[in-house]
Amino acid sequence: MPTVFKFGGASIKDADAIRHLTPLIEAHADRPLVVVVSAMGKTTNKLETLLASARDDGRKDAYRDCFDALQAEHREAIESLFGDASDSPRERVDVLFEELDTQHRKHRDAPYAKHYDQTVCYGELISTTIVAAWLNHCGIATDWHDARELVRTDACHQSANLDWTATADAIRGRLAGSERVILTQGFIGGTEQSEATTLGREGSDFSAAIFAHCLDAHEVVIWKDVTGLFNADPRRFDNAVQLERLSYAEATELAWHGAKVIHPKTLGPLQEKSIPLMVRSFETPEAAPSVIDAERRFDAEVPCCILREKQVWLEVLPRDFAFMDEPRQHDILGRLVEAGLHANLIDSSAMRFALCLDDKPERLETLIDSLENDYELRREDRLTLLTVRHPRPGMMDALSEGREALAERRNATTAQRLFHSDDCPETWHIPEAR
Ligand code: ADP
Ligand code: ASP
Ligand code: MG
Numbered sequence: 141m142p143t144v145f146k147f148g149g150a151s152i153k154d155a156d157a158i159r160h161l162t163p164l165i166e167a168h169a170d171r172p173l174v175v176v177v178s179a180m181g182k183t184t185n186k187l188e189t190l191l192a193s194a195r196d197d198g199r200k201d202a203y204r205d206c207f208d209a210l211q212a213e214h215r216e217a218i219e220s221l222f223g224d225a226s227d228s229p230r231e232r233v234d235v236l237f238e239e240l241d242t243q244h245r246k247h248r249d250a251p252y253a254k255h256y257d258q259t260v261c262y263g264e265l266i267s268t269t270i271v272a273a274w275l276n277h278c279g280i281a282t283d284w285h286d287a288r289e290l291v292r293t294d295a296c297h298q299s300a301n302l303d304w305t306a307t308a309d310a311i312r313g314r315l316a317g318s319e320r321v322i323l324t325q326g327f328i329g330g331t332e333q334s335e336a337t338t339l340g341r342e343g344s345d346f347s348a349a350i351f352a353h354c355l356d357a358h359e360v361v362i363w364k365d366v367t368g369l370f371n372a373d374p375r376r377f378d379n380a381v382q383l384e385r386l387s388y389a390e391a392t393e394l395a396w397h398g399a400k401v402i403h404p405k406t407l408g409p410l411q412e413k414s415i416p417l418m419v420r421s422f423e424t425p426e427a428a429p430s431v432i433d434a435e436r437r438f439d440a441e442v443p444c445c446i447l448r449e450k451q452v453w454l455e456v457l458p459r460d461f462a463f464m465d466e467p468r469q470h471d472i473l474g475r476l477v478e479a480g481l482h483a484n485l486i487d488s489s490a491m492r493f494a495l496c497l498d499d500k501p502e503r504l505e506t507l508i509d510s511l512e513n514d515y516e517l518r519r520e521d522r523l524t525l526l527t528v529r530h531p532r533p534g535m536m537d538a539l540s541e542g543r544e545a546l547a548e549r550r551n552a553t554t555a556q557r558l559f560h561s562d563d564c565p566e567t568w569h570i571p572e573a574r
Contacts, residue, residue, distance in 0.1 A: 141358040142172040146326060146348035150365045151422045152267055153181035155220035161271065162278050164363065164425060165321065174315065174322045174351050175282075177271055178344040179263025180217070184327075186210050187260045194244040195255065203244075211237050214266055221274055229273035236266050252502075253297035254335075257328075261288070261336040264325035264344075272323045282321040288330030290314060291350055293337045299480075300329055300337035302350065311354040324351070345403040349417075353409035360415060361429075362402070363422040368430030369394075369401055372445040377568045381442065383430050390439040390529070391417075391432045397527040397554070398448040398484070407432065440553075444529040445539070445570055448484055449561060450499040451523040453546055454508075457492055457516040464493040472511065479507035484525055485556050487547050496525055496547065496558055520546065524561045531555045538571035 145165070152158050165175065179187070190206045193199040214233055222228035240262040247255035264287070272284040292307045293300035307329075315322050326344020329337045339346055345362055352360045369391065372380040386394075388411035395404035401419070410417055411434065420429040456472055458464060472493055476483060480503050485496035497504065499521065511517055523546065526539060536548075536555050543564070545557040 183263040287325040291329030293329040345406040349409040367427040448525040455518040
């Protein structure tokens with residue numbers, strides 16, 4: 141049974157980081173080993189910027205500058221790793237950059253999401269070409285596989301849905317029984333018509349779970365720049381503590397509410413096959429990891445805090461003094477789904493239906509254009525949503541510190557409050573339990 145490793149952007153951000161990967165893979169001598177890799181550093185963000193300038197006639201110079209800078213960064217890493225070595229992947233990577241340029245020309249008038257997937261996938265195609273060449277250079281026998289041919293999806297671009305049967309057939313058919321390290325891309329897939337697709341931002345964790353599920357993996361290890369899963373983002377909460385054990389269900393809740401450390405779709409495929417997930421540090425691999433499996437005993441041991449920033453509060457009001465009853469809620473939520481948005485908090489009363497949404501300008505505009513025809517709207521921007529799982533008595537008030545809450549919601553396990561971002565601190569502190 142294979143082990144699946146997943147390395148995110150931070151773990152391969154430059155040549156030194158890629159060098160650092162080798163001992164982690166070498167130390168895991170048991171084969172088969174499947175290694176799922178993201179794009180280097182912030183490449184996906186840069187590819188999104190490149191995409192925006194490719195679609196804008198007036199920004200040809202910006203396109204060229206951005207393209208050249210991205211290529212230069214990758215060349216620099218290759219140069220540092222391989223120098224003049226004959227097994228340098230420089231030429232192969234240059235070909236991938238040429239393909240990227242061609243894809244931009246070909247798709248610039250296509251729908252945005254399709255253009256996105258045909259171009260943003262190159263971040264992972266390029267990074268894995270470099271990492272595979274590096275592992276082989278270091279004497280670790282590695283095969284590079286194209287995830288567009290393995291992770292089979294529909295054509296719902298930017299958030300493609302998996303065809304599990306075709307994916308399992310492709311993955312098992314091509315990868316099962318390999319004695320070499322299998323290296324492939326996270327985040328990307330492909331349709332039956334061989335068009336590239338992507339699984340949604342931060343989707344590489346989900347990719348690792350897909351490979352693990354299809355190959356009945358022994359375990360999945362996601363290597364992060366933190367030692368594990370904490371009860372709050374350690375960058376934002378000064379007293380966050382690491383969680384040693386957590387269940388698939390609780391980890392899914394944390395990810396669903398916005399804990400950015402694991403993609404929310406990751407846990408489902410692992411839970412179905414009882415495959416444990418380890419969250420470990422690539423910087424301090426000797427540190428004890430967080431283990432996520434079926435055990436629910438530890439789920440409520442410590443309260444967990446999650447911040448969602450850049451939120452918008454949208455109040456939908458009737459024009460006719462009629463109730464915002466179920467048929468109207470159904471109508472509004474239908475338009476929300478059509479716009480491709482998700483409500484992070486919903487509040488309703490007789491003549492008001494309100495939604496807390498991520499600030500995704502294009503999608504919000506679609507929703508607002510549609511709702512404006514039939515309802516009065518009120519909108520507030522620059523908001524932060526705080527969610528606490530298993531809050532202790534008094535904790536929400538202590539966390540609020542007299543800040544006005546625009547909205548709040550509470551059930552047996554979860555409390556949420558929505559604040560103006562300007563009222564929120566840069567660094568938060570989790571109050572002691574009373
Ligand atoms: P990658 O994409 O490289 O796999 P991410 O950047 O997506 O890694 O995830 C790691 C980051 O997640 C950490 O640097 C940390 O700031 C952030 N994070 C947010 N919430 C949590 C949490 N509850 N526990 C640990 N890290 C968290
Ligand atoms: N490279 C993609 C992103 O930055 C996927 C991932 O890293 O998980 O969103
Ligand atoms: Mg990530």
